[in-house]
Amino acid sequence: MSENNIHDLIIIGAGPGGYRAAFMAADLGLSVTLIDPEVNPGGVCLYRGCIPTKALLHLAKVKSDADHAFEMGINFKVLKIDLKKVRSWKDNVVKQLTGGLGQLVKARKINYIKGTAQFIGSKTLKVNADGGKEKKLEFKNVIIATGAKPVQLPNIDYSDTRIMNSADSLDLKDIPEKMLVVGGGYIGLEMATIYNSLNSKVSIVELTDNFMPGMDKDLVEAYKKASTTLFSEIFMDTKVKKIDAKKEALKVEFEDKKGKTFSKEYDKILVAVGQSPNTKNLGLENTSVKLDEKGFIVVNEQQQTTEKGIFAIGDVTGPPLLAHKASYEGRVAAEVIAGRKAANDARAIPAVIYTDPEIATCGLTEKQAKDKNIDYKMVKFPWSASGRAVAMNAGKGFTKLLVHPENERILGAGIVGKYAGDMIAELVLAIEMAATAEDVALSVHPHPTLSETIMEAAEMFYGHPAHSLIKNK
Numbered sequence: 001m002s003e004n005n006i007h008d009l010i011i012i013g014a015g016p017g018g019y020r021a022a023f024m025a026a027d028l029g030l031s032v033t034l035i036d037p038e039v040n041p042g043g044v045c046l047y048r049g050c051i052p053t054k055a056l057l058h059l060a061k062v063k064s065d066a067d068h069a070f071e072m073g074i075n076f077k078v079l080k081i082d083l084k085k086v087r088s089w090k091d092n093v094v095k096q097l098t099g100g101l102g103q104l105v106k107a108r109k110i111n112y113i114k115g116t117a118q119f120i121g122s123k124t125l126k127v128n129a130d131g132g133k134e135k136k137l138e139f140k141n142v143i144i145a146t147g148a149k150p151v152q153l154p155n156i157d158y159s160d161t162r163i164m165n166s167a168d169s170l171d172l173k174d175i176p177e178k179m180l181v182v183g184g185g186y187i188g189l190e191m192a193t194i195y196n197s198l199n200s201k202v203s204i205v206e207l208t209d210n211f212m213p214g215m216d217k218d219l220v221e222a223y224k225k226a227s228t229t230l231f232s233e234i235f236m237d238t239k240v241k242k243i244d245a246k247k248e249a250l251k252v253e254f255e256d257k258k259g260k261t262f263s264k265e266y267d268k269i270l271v272a273v274g275q276s277p278n279t280k281n282l283g284l285e286n287t288s289v290k291l292d293e294k295g296f297i298v299v300n301e302q303q304q305t306t307e308k309g310i311f312a313i314g315d316v317t318g319p320p321l322l323a324h325k326a327s328y329e330g331r332v333a334a335e336v337i338a339g340r341k342a343a344n345d346a347r348a349i350p351a352v353i354y355t356d357p358e359i360a361t362c363g364l365t366e367k368q369a370k371d372k373n374i375d376y377k378m379v380k381f382p383w384s385a386s387g388r389a390v391a392m393n394a395g396k397g398f399t400k401l402l403v404h405p406e407n408e409r410i411l412g413a414g415i416v417g418k419y420a421g422d423m424i425a426e427l428v429l430a431i432e433m434a435a436t437a438e439d440v441a442l443s444v445h446p447h448p449t450l451s452e453t454i455m456e457a458a459e460m461f462y463g464h465p466a467h468s469l470i471k472n473k
Contacts, residue, residue, distance in 0.1 A: 007033050007139040009337055010125060012117045012282070015043020017314035017326030018145035019101055024334035026108040033111040033137070035127060040102035041112075044147055045323045046094060048167035053190055055093045056170070057354045059086060060197035064356055068393055081198055087172050119283035122307055126283070141309050141337045144289075144297060145330065146282065148275035148315035153182070153240065160245045162268045166191060169270045176200050176267035178232075180252060182240055184211040186353040188272035193355050195270075196230050203233040203264070205240060205254065207273075212353065216365050218380075218400070222416040226357050226396050233264075243269065277316045292318065301343040303333040311337070325349050348412075348431035352421035357397055360424035363412030363431045364402055376402045376411055379437075381457040383417050385467040388448040394418045399453040401427070401437065403461050408436040410458075419450060426454055437461040 009025050011018045014036035022034045022041075038047060045051060066076050105112050115129035117137075125137045150165040152158060161168075162176075166187050175198045181188045184206030192202045211220050237257035244251040249265040256262075277296045284291070290298045290306040296318035303311045311333045314326030328346060335342035350362040369376045383389035383397040397417020404411055413427035430440055440458035445451045459465040 005138065007031065007137055009033070009141045009143065009334075010035065010117070010137060010139045011143045011145055012036075012125075013043060013145035013147060013278075013314075013316075014038065014041035014101075014112075015145060015147050015314065015326060016045050016323040017147075017330040018043065018143070019105075019330075020327040021143050021145065021313060021330030021334045022110050023104065023108060024331050025338060026110050028334065028338040028340070030334075030338055031111075032108075033113060034105065035113045035115060035117045037114065037116055038098070039114060040098040041105060042094075042098040042101055043145075044167070046098050046101075048170060050323050051097060052090050052094055052170045053166075053194070054354060055090045056086075056172075056194045057190060059089075060193050061356065063197045071393065081175075083172060083175060083198075086198075090170070090172070116281075118281065119286045122287045123309065139309070141311065143303075143330070143333050143337075144282065144305075144310065144312040144316055145314050145326065146278040146316050147326075148277050148321055150272070151274040151276050153271060153273060155241070156243055156271065157245065160250070162245070162250055163243065164268060164270045166270070166272055169195075172198075178266045178268075179203070180205065180250075180264070180266040180269045181272060182269060183272040183274070184208070184213075184236075185272060185274070186212060186351075186355075188270065189353060189355050191270055191272065192230060201232045202230065203235070203266070204231050205235040205238050207237070207239050209237050212359075214365070214367070215359070215361065216367065216414055219359050219361070219414045219416050222396065222398060223353075223355060223357060223359055226416075227355065230356075275315065275321050277318075279316060294318070301345065302336045303329050303344060304336070320349060320351060322349065322351060346432075348428045350421075350424045350428050352424065354421065357394070357417045358420040359414070359416050360420035361412070361414045362424055362428045363410070365412060365414075366402065369402060369411065374411065375405055377405045377461065378402055379457050379460040381453050381460055381465060381468060383450075383453060385456075385465075386448075386450065386453050387467075388450050388452070389417065391448070392418060394450075399423075399457045401454075401457045401461065403437045403458075408438060408461070409434055410437060410440065413454075415453075417450065423451060423454065426451065 008031040010033045011022050012035050014034050019041035022032050026032045117125045117127045120126045169191050179200045179202050181192045181204045196202050238254050241255045242253040251265050253263050288307045297312040299312050299317050303313050313329035315321040332342045332344050348362040353359040380400040384395040389395050399415050402412040410430045437458040445455040456465040463470050
């Protein structure tokens with residue numbers, strides 16, 4: 001804290017963006033105050049999002065591998081699910097990671113306040129600390145990192161605990177026999193994977209004509225072919241009109257694109273139809289901070305808002321709503337505040353859907369390239385030609401690249417298959433470094449690995465992959 005008790009930097013929200021900004025700013029010599037309702041940093045991601053979801057998805061993967069082991073000559077006995085142990089294991093993962101972040105806060109001498117904050121002016125916050133203590137804090141700079149929350153459909157009564165959002169569904173209070181997932185985006189599909197592994201019969205309804213709207217269709221189709229046993233029923237181009245909460249079941253009335261209505265009954269319903277920014281109750285009306293038409297905070301390349309000294313990062317600034325995007329923006333904001341030259345110039349923010357199989361993308365999609373009139377050549381290497389993939393019973397995946405036909409730079413990439421999320425970083429680096437397909441093709445990849453599929457996809461651009469033939473060569 002500087003003279004006259006004016007804080008160098010206050011950060012509101014201790015999720016991946018907020019705590020990353022706090023750590024970076026502290027490392028650069030700033031006095032930092034971090035405010036969050038939780039006991040330790042972590043935010044929705046660690047407490048009720050990314051981490052518990054991926055812990056449970058790991059459980060789903062273990063069960064899926066056991067189920068498919070029969071094809072390879074291993075027959076496990078009937079698997080039993082101890083829900084109490086599953087919850088305990090998931091909770092311990094969260095506790096370990098958030099506790100570790102708490103220790104890093106102390107080690108960096110960051111002033112951590114468990115509570116909430118609200119602007120009462122362009123340079124003043126009212127902070128409600130844990131225990132009902134209220135105080136005013138003046139600041140030179142502040143970073144808003146309050147994230148987003150699940151969108152609620154207006155025609156649904158959420159007071160019934162059988163109707164869940166994504167955070168509720170991670171509590172695993174019980175396992176429904178029949179479950180409906182409303183929304184075919186990544187959250188809905190990931191939670192469907194988890195509940196299916198716990199032996200729920202899962203159905204899904206999506207307002208558009210396909211899963212994961214906006215993603216290249218070949219990636220989605222590969223996922224659909226590999227997950228034919230995941231859903232009991234799939235309703236596309238269909239909306240939920242009404243939910244009648246009966247004592248014995250939740251009766252859902254659907255309406256398809258032709259206007260035809262029909263009803264089904266479920267034990268529980270997960271609503272996963274998107275996220276909205278946490279900008280209400282922040283007192284932004286007491287500043288000149290500008291919001292866009294969807295309520296997200298408007299920022300420039302330095303993460304600065306339209307009010308001097310107020311920055312914003314992460315989900316609260318708009319799509320893509322991803323933890324690693326928030327973390328990157330947190331670093332940018334901290335460096336700018338510390339006087340360094342920094343800007344948000346990421347060209348290839350990766351996205352990973354942790355379904356079975358995984359889907360990972362970065363850079364331009366085919367649709368984006370077409371919309372921007374960017375010329376490209378698409379090359380795709382099938383995992384059925386990968387020794388490692390076939391040996392892992394994962395031969396249905398593929399790796400594809402979008403390559404500029406003239407300068408040969410990699411513009412975008414998509415991977416469908418096991419560990420796609422771990423592989424995509426190589427292509428993020430390639431795009432950020434303006435690497436050509438030749439750079440990737442000439443980089444020796446270890447054999448036998450899934451990473452070879454990236455090398456061979458690049459070789460396909462030049463017409464000479466080792467393990468596949470180019471049609472009409």
